[in-house]
Amino acid sequence: MIKTIELFAGVGGFRIGLERTNKILEKSVFNIVWSNQWEPSTKTQHASLIYERKWGNSNHSNINIEDVEVVDIPDHDLLVGGFPCQDYSVATTLKNSKGLLGKKGVLWWSIHRILSEKKNKPKYLILENVDRLLKSPSNQRGRDFAVMLKCLDELGYAVEWRVINASEYGYPQRRRRVFFIGYHKSTSIYKKIQKDSLDEWITKDGIMAKSFPISNNFITEKQFDLNADLKDVSDNFGIGEKISPFLNSGVLYKGNIFTAKVNSNFDGKKATIKSILIKEKSVPSEYYIDKDELDKWEYLKGAKKEIRVSSSGFEYNYAEGGMIFPDSIDEPSRTIITGEGGKSPSRFKHVISTPKGLRRLTPIELERLNMFPDDHTKHELVSDTKRAFLMGNALVVGIVEKISLTLAKEID
Known part of the structure; x- marks a missing residue:
């Protein structure tokens, strides 16, 4: 059983996808042990009300994630969430601190805090965001995503990502979002990734490739290292560049990045x-x-x-x-x-x-x-x-279902 927490849960799109995977596999592979949903701009917590009616409130938190102590979050194997798109720059170094942190209110740093402070770090991450994350901000193209990748690299994760347009894989909406999956260095999947075959991870070996097939030929590709420290990445990555180096698919492994522009490969029935x-x-x-x-x-x-x-x-x-x-x-x-x-x-x-x-x-x-x-x-x-x-504000549940089904089979 994969103990899972769902952050920025909304009305539970990730959870529905994971539970549908359980149903397909006819066993409880993914078990949601804790969830959090807080909407700061409204008095009535509409999304949380819906979530609690569906799944109850015994393991659900409806307070600002920044105010939640990490010790109060259960240990878990998988962390999932679709977090807000914000400015992810590194703002300050805390005195006598645990390192570099970003601006208060920027919720990526809440994920970072959980991953940093958990002694038993989650083995897997599935995160979702708008696809402009790969090229923001406009004055430092790709910096925000580079900051995230550097954070995860320092915490011992390999990461693969893909921009998925749901309609290209038979779903009824043209919704383009970036999904990225993290694998902790303690996992067998991490150990399967090799520096000299990162391109094959994108085309056939990775969870994304197995879930959402692509054409074997890259339209374009790039390879570079992300070896500067986190503050340097935040201050200098992408300065003077007109376009982001991050293409619509890629993988980070031990500071090495391979990224490529790919086309979907789907010949099934398309919904309308x-x-x-x-x-x-x-x-x-x-x-x-x-x-x-x-x-x-x-x-x-x-x-x-x-x-x-x-x-x-x-x-x-x-x-x-x-x-x-x-x-x-x-x-x-x-x-x-x-x-x-x-x-x-x-x-x-x-x-x-x-x-x-x-x-x-x-x-x-x-x-x-x-x-x-x-x-x-x-x-x-x-x-x-x-x-x-x-x-x-939601995601296409079928994408989560596909990714989690492939991940469950790979872990099994």
């Missing part, structure tokens, strides 16, 4: 918006667009070339391309964003055409686009607009 739609008779009337609102929707979705005036009175030329309106139900959806909910016209909300007229997507349909169970986010204290927000 049509495949996740509920029966039209079940759609509440408020999801249909009023005819007197249609002009606003068409304007926001359409191409524009106009003069606008800033709040300070400055005139400027504004232009943007048009979007397909309504969305094609014969293709995967665009990425769900946190502003998906609510009746107000928007450029980015999904709108589909039905026999009864144009309408927005319902909460169940948004859940299905992320492969959550129907009505997973339904709660008497959670509005439909907030349910859409939560799905905009």
